[in-house]
Amino acid sequence: MISQPLHSSGPSFSRIIAGAWRWHTVSPETVERLVYTSLDEGISTFDHADIYGDHTNEEIFGKVLQREPALRAQMQLVSKCGIKFPSARRPQTWVKHYDTSEDHIVWSAENSLKMLATDHIDLLLIHRPDPLLNPHEVAEAFVKLKAAGKVLHFGVSNFTPSQFNMLQRHLPMPLVTNQIEVSLARVEPLFNGDLDLMLELGASPMAWSPLGGGKLHFDDRDWFAKASKYNATYSQLALAWLLKHPSNMFPIIGTTKPERIKESAKAIDIPLDKQDWFEMLKWAMGGREMP
Numbered sequence: 001m002i003s004q005p006l007h008s009s010g011p012s013f014s015r016i017i018a019g020a021w022r023w024h025t026v027s028p029e030t031v032e033r034l035v036y037t038s039l040d041e042g043i044s045t046f047d048h049a050d051i052y053g054d055h056t057n058e059e060i061f062g063k064v065l066q067r068e069p070a071l072r073a074q075m076q077l078v079s080k081c082g083i084k085f086p087s088a089r090r091p092q093t094w095v096k097h098y099d100t101s102e103d104h105i106v107w108s109a110e111n112s113l114k115m116l117a118t119d120h121i122d123l124l125l126i127h128r129p130d131p132l133l134n135p136h137e138v139a140e141a142f143v144k145l146k147a148a149g150k151v152l153h154f155g156v157s158n159f160t161p162s163q164f165n166m167l168q169r170h171l172p173m174p175l176v177t178n179q180i181e182v183s184l185a186r187v188e189p190l191f192n193g194d195l196d197l198m199l200e201l202g203a204s205p206m207a208w209s210p211l212g213g214g215k216l217h218f219d220d221r222d223w224f225a226k227a228s229k230y231n232a233t234y235s236q237l238a239l240a241w242l243l244k245h246p247s248n249m250f251p252i253i254g255t256t257k258p259e260r261i262k263e264s265a266k267a268i269d270i271p272l273d274k275q276d277w278f279e280m281l282k283w284a285m286g287g288r289e290m291p
C-alpha cells in the first residue's frame with residue numbers, strides 16, 4: 001500500500017484509511033486484530049473522532065497502543081472534534097449541538113491525546129460546520145495546539161466549499177483536507193464543487209462511507225461481469241472507483257472484519273478503465289447517461 005501526502009505541507013497517509021467509527025461493536029481483542037491487520041496490509045492511518053462509540057472508541061484503540069507503544073511510530077492518527085450530544089458520559093449536554101470554541105477544541109484534542117495514549121495527533125478535523133463557528137477562535141485553538149506539538153495538521157469535515165474557504169482565510173496554516181461522504185451511493189461531490197475545490201487547492205479529500213455504509217446496491221448481473229473482468233470483489237471495485245478520481249481521494253473503510261481489511265487493501269491495484277468508471281457512475285445515477 002502506498003502512502004501519499006494529503007497536501008504539499010503533509011501529512012503522508014496510507015491511500016486507504018481504517019475508520020474506527022463502528023469498532024465499539026466488536027470486542028477489544030477484535031479491535032487489536034483490526035489494528036494489526038491494517039498495519040500488515042500497509043493501512044497505517046486510522047480515523048477517529050472524540051464521539052465515536054459514545055466517546056469510548058479512542059480509549060479502546062489507546063489500550064492497544066498502551067500494550068505495544070512501538071506501534072505508534074508505524075501509524076498516523078486522525079481525530080475530530082466539535083460535536084456534542086447528550087450522553088451519560090457528558091451529563092452537562094442536554095441537546096445535540098456543535099461547539100467550535102477555542103476552549104472546546106483545545107480541551108477535546110487534549111482529551112483525545114489521553115484516550116488514544118499518544119503525545120500527538122497527526123490530523124485534527126472540525127467534524128461538522130458549526131453555524132456559530134467563529135473563525136478567530138478556531139485559529140487561536142489551532143495555533144495553540146500546533147505550537148505545543150499536540151496536533152501536526154488541521155482540516156475539516158462535511159464543509160461546503162464556501163465554509164472551507166471562509167475558515168481557511170483566517171488560518172495561518174493550510175486546511176489539508178475536507179473529509180466528505182462520497183461513494184457510488186453519494187456521487188453529488190463530483191458535481192457540487194466539493195471535489196473541484198480540493199483539486200483547486202491541492203488538498204486531497206478523505207472519503208467517508210466509501211461503500212455507502214454497507215448499503216450500496218449492486219445490480220448483480222452487471223456487477224458480476226465487471227467483477228470477473230477485474231478479478232475483483234464488488235467492494236474492491238467500489239473503492240477502485242473512488243481511487244481513480246484525480247482529486248486523490250483517501251477512502252476511509254469502516255469494516256469491523258479483519259478479512260475485509262485485507263480485501264480492501266487490494267483495491268489499490270485495480271486499474272479501472274475509464275469506460276468502466278463511467279459505466280459505474282451511470283449505474284450509481286440510476287442508469288442515466290452522461291448528458
Ligand SMILES: NC(=O)c1ccc[n+]([C@@H]2O[C@H](COP(=O)([O-])OP(=O)(O)OC[C@H]3O[C@@H](n4cnc5c(N)ncnc54)[C@H](OP(=O)(O)O)[C@@H]3O)[C@@H](O)[C@H]2O)c1
Nearest residue numbers: 019020021047157208209210211212213214253254255256
Ligand atoms: N466525517 C464524518 O462525518 C464521518 C461520518 C461517518 C463515517 N466517517 C468515517 O468513515 C469511516 C467509514 O464509514 P462507514 O463505516 O460507513 O464505511 P463503509 O466502509 O462504507 O461501511 C462499512 C459498513 O459496511 C459493511 N461492509 C463492508 N464491506 C461489505 C461487504 N463487502 N458487503 C456487505 N457489507 C459490507 C461493514 O460491515 P462489516 O463490519 O461486517 O464488514 C460496515 O458495517 C468511519 O469509520 C469513520 O471513520 C466519518
